[in-house]
Amino acid sequence: MKNKTIILASRPKGVPANENFKFEEREIPALQDGEVLLKSLYVSVDPYMRGRMSDAKSYVAPYEVGEPITGGIVAEVVDSRNSKLPKGAVVLGNLPWQQYTVHSGSGLSQIQPDVAPLSYHLGILGMPGLTAYFGLLHIGEPKPGETVVVSGAAGAVGTVVGQIAKIKGCRVVGVAGSDDKVEYLKQELGFDEAINYKTAGDMKEAMAKACPDGVDVYFDNVGGEISDAVYLSLNKFARIAICGQIAYYNSTTLPTGMRVEPILLKMSALMKGFIVSDYASEFGTAARELAAWVKEGKLQYQETITEGFDNIPQAFFGLFSGENTGKQLVKVADREA
Amino acid sequence: MKNKTIILASRPKGVPANENFKFEEREIPALQDGEVLLKSLYVSVDPYMRGRMSDAKSYVAPYEVGEPITGGIVAEVVDSRNSKLPKGAVVLGNLPWQQYTVHSGSGLSQIQPDVAPLSYHLGILGMPGLTAYFGLLHIGEPKPGETVVVSGAAGAVGTVVGQIAKIKGCRVVGVAGSDDKVEYLKQELGFDEAINYKTAGDMKEAMAKACPDGVDVYFDNVGGEISDAVYLSLNKFARIAICGQIAYYNSTTLPTGMRVEPILLKMSALMKGFIVSDYASEFGTAARELAAWVKEGKLQYQETITEGFDNIPQAFFGLFSGENTGKQLVKVADREA
Numbered sequence: 001m002k003n004k005t006i007i008l009a010s011r012p013k014g015v016p017a018n019e020n021f022k023f024e025e026r027e028i029p030a031l032q033d034g035e036v037l038l039k040s041l042y043v044s045v046d047p048y049m050r051g052r053m054s055d056a057k058s059y060v061a062p063y064e065v066g067e068p069i070t071g072g073i074v075a076e077v078v079d080s081r082n083s084k085l086p087k088g089a090v091v092l093g094n095l096p097w098q099q100y101t102v103h104s105g106s107g108l109s110q111i112q113p114d115v116a117p118l119s120y121h122l123g124i125l126g127m128p129g130l131t132a133y134f135g136l137l138h139i140g141e142p143k144p145g146e147t148v149v150v151s152g153a154a155g156a157v158g159t160v161v162g163q164i165a166k167i168k169g170c171r172v173v174g175v176a177g178s179d180d181k182v183e184y185l186k187q188e189l190g191f192d193e194a195i196n197y198k199t200a201g202d203m204k205e206a207m208a209k210a211c212p213d214g215v216d217v218y219f220d221n222v223g224g225e226i227s228d229a230v231y232l233s234l235n236k237f238a239r240i241a242i243c244g245q246i247a248y249y250n251s252t253t254l255p256t257g258m259r260v261e262p263i264l265l266k267m268s269a270l271m272k273g274f275i276v277s278d279y280a281s282e283f284g285t286a287a288r289e290l291a292a293w294v295k296e297g298k299l300q301y302q303e304t305i306t307e308g309f310d311n312i313p314q315a316f317f318g319l320f321s322g323e324n325t326g327k328q329l330v331k332v333a334d335r336e337a
Numbered sequence: 338m339k340n341k342t343i344i345l346a347s348r349p350k351g352v353p354a355n356e357n358f359k360f361e362e363r364e365i366p367a368l369q370d371g372e373v374l375l376k377s378l379y380v381s382v383d384p385y386m387r388g389r390m391s392d393a394k395s396y397v398a399p400y401e402v403g404e405p406i407t408g409g410i411v412a413e414v415v416d417s418r419n420s421k422l423p424k425g426a427v428v429l430g431n432l433p434w435q436q437y438t439v440h441s442g443s444g445l446s447q448i449q450p451d452v453a454p455l456s457y458h459l460g461i462l463g464m465p466g467l468t469a470y471f472g473l474l475h476i477g478e479p480k481p482g483e484t485v486v487v488s489g490a491a492g493a494v495g496t497v498v499g500q501i502a503k504i505k506g507c508r509v510v511g512v513a514g515s516d517d518k519v520e521y522l523k524q525e526l527g528f529d530e531a532i533n534y535k536t537a538g539d540m541k542e543a544m545a546k547a548c549p550d551g552v553d554v555y556f557d558n559v560g561g562e563i564s565d566a567v568y569l570s571l572n573k574f575a576r577i578a579i580c581g582q583i584a585y586y587n588s589t590t591l592p593t594g595m596r597v598e599p600i601l602l603k604m605s606a607l608m609k610g611f612i613v614s615d616y617a618s619e620f621g622t623a624a625r626e627l628a629a630w631v632k633e634g635k636l637q638y639q640e641t642i643t644e645g646f647d648n649i650p651q652a653f654f655g656l657f658s659g660e661n662t663g664k665q666l667v668k669v670a671d672r673e674a
Contacts, residue, residue: 223596237615245599255595256594256596258593259585259591259592261564262585272606274605278574
């Protein structure tokens, strides 16, 4: 049985390219007691992976050159010597970009296949959806009538943040990087307002205009000058969830800029960083609530699904040229069971 | 009846001086229905007042030139047309620097005179003590064995923060501005470690050395480079209470410097600004707990009490040359009742 794997051949400079990846065929070792053989079904490609391909210090460890890329994958157990994960079970895990993986079973979460399409567990019911859910609801604690701002609004996380905020009765303002995305947020997802930061001119003015009653909750994927503009519109007792700081991912020194602390003091505001795994014990409850919202049509969800294991690098590259709408995935194989 | 009042004659440049203040005698108006006549007993002088004497933007409104300075005062009701505040009652309020004040009674809190010396209600049982209490316990949530760092550690707030953290079983590290203060914190107040930031050299190294297990809670009165040093030693899930940012009080533009957001993200850390009045509904409970700790000898408290209304400006000036140890007060009159 052939097993293709994709390894990091070299660290990209700027936009990643084919030369940075190498396909190899590797043997599948025999299963030991307690192990399972996983067949990859859906592979997630995500912008954060670009950061891990550099060796710059970041909040996630870098990938190693010569080792397989890893990421979120939905896989099927096709052979098992582990009674907790029988053949036919479907799991979600952080797995190597391989067709097959021998795994101890530890750290995998089993998926109920009847809840939603399997691919949804890499998006709205997976890390991006859960990230939106916990950051917005546990840190932001939005109340009806409040104004919620989300940066990176058209991304896999931001689109869910805005829609949950609408479910909670908030006025929602998104910040994104193209007119098409602004249109999508307002027309398709029901955002009350959206700002194209590339053409808005003075972001502070644009933010103040988009938020006439100030900002109560800010869900930040971005950092930098977009955040500065939001800070200046914060209301008393505002809450800020720091989910990503993409503005600084490529900086090799500690970033400098406007100090947020005096504003937090003046406004008795709260700011909290988080990573979705902080809330691991509550994933089940959250995924069920997200699934219910999807079923009721309250949460719209878009996927772009590329077919074929060999096309994983291309699907990844497409993230940086904006080829995908919504969550980008690669379908690698059909389910056997 | 004479009534002396101290008005802001001009805005200080640098350190305040006599010329910035003017003593006036003002008439005491007749009491209207619902009003009380207050006699000032103890007047608090505090560093934050310097900020209010400038017209630079800050989180507290500036004093007006030609108007009396206001601040924390313990006063006795010596005449009353308000049934809720009978003659003989003792109150705490934000009042003008005057011997007598006619007041509507609104916003005053009545003091139980048997709890502790009256002056304590301007310090350990008043705003500084309550500020320490709520910032440390409600935002910092220190757990036994954790490391708590406090900046401005030898001040009226910082000394209480450190001692409460010791009561809660924490390792406590203070940052202060002289060797005497460092000695005081370690020898008298039981701090585990203290850093003189003026002589420490590289603060980042000094902080890392003083906190070998990292920092779990940071109570910040100061901001600036002291805070940057603490940020670099933060542990996962650290909590930061922003109480003051004295490093920026004299800056007329929005301060810039190291961005804390990427560190909060990396560490899933929380940062929250506050002002003591955010917790007004819980003042009673907190003051009782503080009073009990004082009575049990668990909280040490030092006051420097200057005598006489005319000496209020000198007592205030002394704050900036470090003449006081602990809380600086002025005793203006004895209680009548």
